[in-house]
Amino acid sequence: MISALFIFNPKGDILMSKFYKNDVRRNVHEIFRIQVINSAGKYLAPQDSRLPVLTIGSTSFVSIRSGPLWLVAVARSNQDCLAILEFLYALVHLFQKIFVHDNSPLTESIILGNFVNIFEILGEVLEFGYPSNMEPSYLASVIPGLSDVKVKSIEKKDSDLRRKILGDKKAHSSSIDQAYDASRVSWREPGIKYRKNEIFLNVDEKVNVLLGRSGELLRSQIEGAIAMKCHLSGMPMCRFGFSGEGVDEDLRDTITLDDFKFHKCVDLAKYDSDQVIAFVPPDGLFQLMNYTITEAHSLPFSIVPTLTTGAERVSLNLRLTSNYSSLSTATNAILHVQVPPGVAKHTIRSSQGKAKFKSGENAIVWKFAKFFGHQTHELSIDFEIPGGSAASFKPKISLDFTLETHNASGLQVKFLKVLEKSNYRTVKWVKYCTQAGSYEVRI
């Protein structure tokens, strides 16, 4: 499927190369460097106008970016392009997980600082160009250098130590057997132990809203994600639901069934037949599921703009109302009014919060450290527009906020059960949070 894989820095220097098939030349990367990376800099082409795939003859270059770096897969003939793209993204996540420990993008120094391990990983995650096994535990069992970087659990540390002291070769083969054991789940090591069994569940929602010129709702969408952090011993089986056990009507009312996407640990067949979300969680942090809701829901904030135009003067009045309960409080509520360059502000008045004109960004920024529920605040701005093009004056208005302990969709976690052989008690934490995605007014 994939014939070769490269990682470039922004200048087009090679940081990593790995060949899987003999059907491309060793200098095939030069074509990509010249055609894409270097030409991008030269003509200052906007990054987004370039397609992610370049086909020349029978050879295709499929590329993604992570931070400043380019990850490029080379394929011959007609291959599964989506699998290649998905693989490249999975590779970035894998590197982040092993070498970065958070979600910040890859950098040149991360690649070079671990180049031997990365080269080895690339040799394992693709077999003859086909994605094979990307589980860190499998990789650590076949690549000796990797176990120094990533120590997955207490057990692992133990066995590594023993291996080092005794030069015990069997440690290798037993873990490689585990990686292939079909009765085991590949994403969880056996024998994990915690003194205190805890599970954290975060329901994070991003609200994308588009409002019309009189504040009416044009489009709204919620992107939700349920993230979990598991500190659980043994091999727990978790069941999770938005409503009472077995009855699932609530769920189907709020969200259409198929708008879910589940982490690979969720048994999809079981969900399909019984509508039960059951899974053996991986250890640590992972995203259990994500969902989108496009049906109507109540907006956390409504924004009503009023625009009055004179000959060379425009006055804009904005009314910002919070619709959530007065028990919740939004933090860092910031409203941006972006104006075309050349437009000068005349006066700004606000009923509360700090409003300032930032000439660097050509925007008026209206800030609230805290915005309480069920409140309304107003902002009035007078602009002077040179050249009399007041009629076509179109400011871009967008809102940003974080709202803890509130979720826009109204989705409630009803139960979360953890079953394990040793039948321990689990402490469960559930947290809701809503944030603004693109929260905009179109004038």
Next chain:
Amino acid sequence: MDANYFGKCKASELRAEIGQARKKGKPNARVKVVLKKIISNIILNKVELASLMNEVVYLLTLDDYEISRLCSHYIVHYAAYNPEDALNALEIYHRFAQDKDPLLRALSVKTVSSVRQKDFFRQGLIITRPLLDDNNPHVRTAAAFAVARLFHENQVKVVDSGLIEGLNDLLYDENKNVVASALAALDSIIQSSPSHSLNVNKEHLLSLIAGIGTTSEWKQVSLLDALMSYVPQSSDDALEMMDAVLPCFLHENTAVVLNSVKLVVYLSNFIASPESNFSGLDKRLGSALVSMLSKPPEIQFLVLRNVILILLGRRYLVDVDVELFFWNLDDPMYIKDTKLEIIYLLADEGNYEIVFRELEEYATDVDVKMARKAIRAFGNLSIKLEAAADRCVALLIDLLAGESPRIAQEAMIVMTNILRKYQNTYDDTLDHFVIHYKTMEDDDAKIALSWILGNYSESITFTSEALKYLCDTYEKESVPVQLAIMTAVVKYYVANPLDAESLVLQVLKYATEESGNPDLRERGLFYWRMITHEYNAEPGPNLQKYTKHVVMERRCQITPDAENIDPANLEELELNIGTLASIYLKSVRVVFRFAKQKSLPKSPALQERRKSMSSPKKSSKETNRKHELMRLDNVRPPLYSAPRSRSTASITADSLADSVERPSESLKNKFVRRASSMMGKKHT
């Protein structure tokens, strides 16, 4: 940190370092450092290091798995540059293949099969066969891929050695991961060989799907892909399979989702009415596709291209809301382009109000390039939906009055298409368009203006001013514009001989006497002879009767053509959902000359293809023409092509049709252009 070891090295330095390390009692740590430097030179492809072969082969014998791995990378990379010294490694790998450590056995078979040397190949045949039956699944997996590598090297010998049968046996392996690896290995063999095809029975496949949840996501991809070679013998077979695959729609990995979509589309070839067998199938398929739009833009792009493909071929299988394909502010251009195409396909009488409101916003986008594309989409929609045409014309008039000349020009071009479709419906609005004649600067816009002036000279109040304005700079125009103006002037002359006489004389005089362009002169002479012919000299209302007959032929009809794609082509593309060809929406062989062609297999259950869109029936002749348009290897004729045997009037109209391209075509043409300009630099 390893970064200190990254960089090009000289072979002599490394040789010295290996020598020093070997003097120590415990050389392993130092050897590893040298090997790290060697790895960095593999990455940077420094050929000179091939001379270190003997030293590296010696290091293989150190009893350390990590060192053996690193050495193997070296041997795979450099054996081609130093084949003789590399032979010494064969014996060691032969020993590794029988070692009791499975990791060494796997390493041995992987390395030996990866080296492209005859002796390694021969050795590969020998050691791979027993390892296919190894008791360790990791080794069996490695052996499975070794067969694929060896097959690439020499198909005949691998077939003779019986390795393919061994690989086939792995399909029934007790370990699912091994089965999936064997499927992937077989897939690569099938792709490169015309005589091999996958043959697995239904019960086995169903048992594989049943356990799909426990295999890794990538194994699921190979499994789903392998299921494409299953031929259902009855509708029930297909239904059973479809039922088993549907849960995969919820997977997080988009490759799994799209591969299961591909499978469902394939299986629906064998079911008379899949949507009535699975209630809500269209909704599920729709939201499976839409939910992938929250992924990164590159993935979105691929998904969107495939949404187009599925909409073209299987409209009845997907239920999606057009609003989900509206632009997001931060969408990259290539996503916006593709979304426009989808919006066009999804627009119908029921939703055009919403679609138009949205497109109106795009048309006033700050980015003029995107605004122009939106305006084109408008024009195309009003051709597709008669109900939308009035609204579109009103909007175009608004846009023309706006400040941006580029947008005004685009509006003019789009209007010509609407006129071709709706003939004389909008005669009384034409003044609003032509009044902006001074802002037309681009060739395409001027051609559009000329065409409107020529064909509707009587409905427009200031035809003569506009034409005079165009003729003032006649000498400076490009040839296509000159041709268009000439035709327009002649049409005007036919309609209104008195006003136009001086213009006709000016234009024809320049064309026949001063211009150096043969096309222009040729056409000028043609008009000249026609106008001055004695049959046309009859005074009174019959003046220029025959010229009128020739020149004022009614414009050629235009029909929406994006929805017509060659069914055979579509059928092939549906078997390739998610592949590179789905980006280009072309026959696979057109893009990739050496790709294996896929076609629907014969089966008693195979259903006749249903019509996807509810478009009005067209005569077969017309449809054929549209197929020509959709064929992507077709190069658009130059705008000023030499007059063909048909009448002059239709030449103008034809060239107009060429100048008014739809967004979809512009994108595709970009690909074609890109691909063809690269052909010269092709490498093998």
